Amino acid sequence: MEVKAVSRYQRISVKKANRVLELIRGKNAKEALNILYFLPKPKHKVPILKTLKSAIANAIYKAGKVKLKEEDLYVKEARVTPGPMLKRWQAGPMGRAMMIRRRTSHIYITVATIEENKKGEE
Template identity: 45%
Template sequence: MEVKSTYKFARISAKKARDVAREIQGLPVSAAIDALTFTPKKAAFLIGKTLKSAIANAENNFELDADDLYVKEAVIGEGPTFRRFKPRARGSAGAIRKRTSHIFITLAPKAEA
């Protein structure tokens, strides 16, 4: 049985978050939390929140033991881009794209692996 958790509209670009997500794929849950705790990036904090939410979903909704879970996949999708404009030279405007992302984490018991 797979357990999923989603964090939508995270205020970080998908490109930056994917680097951190690749590090935890396939790891046991305890090792993934340790890796995220000691990774000094904003994406690690946001992915850690989503991972802890997935663990809570597994324990409370599906009555699974957290020690038997591993990160089956951690996917970062692109969310909508907020467009802002900054004044530039000679009366023009420069676009500033504030990118967002959607974080999807799937956990599965080790017995399925």
């Protein structure tokens, strides 16, 4: 079973989010949560941590009567795409104005059951 969670318009640049997503891609869901909890970059990990928790909760809810735990899931896909930029102006030298681009991103995380992964390898 494959379940997705999407977090859109997050105030984190694509580069910074991608560096964090590389750490959890392909990992067990519980292991990925531990990696994010102990990551020393709080601003970068919070939107990704919330999205991962949402994906895990979606999977458990979608399983219904089947008892599914965090240990039974792994991060199948974790990607980030650029969102719209917030354009702000800052005073520059000699009376000029300089544009600051505050970047946003969309975070997509897909979790799947471990049994599904084993079937695909055979």
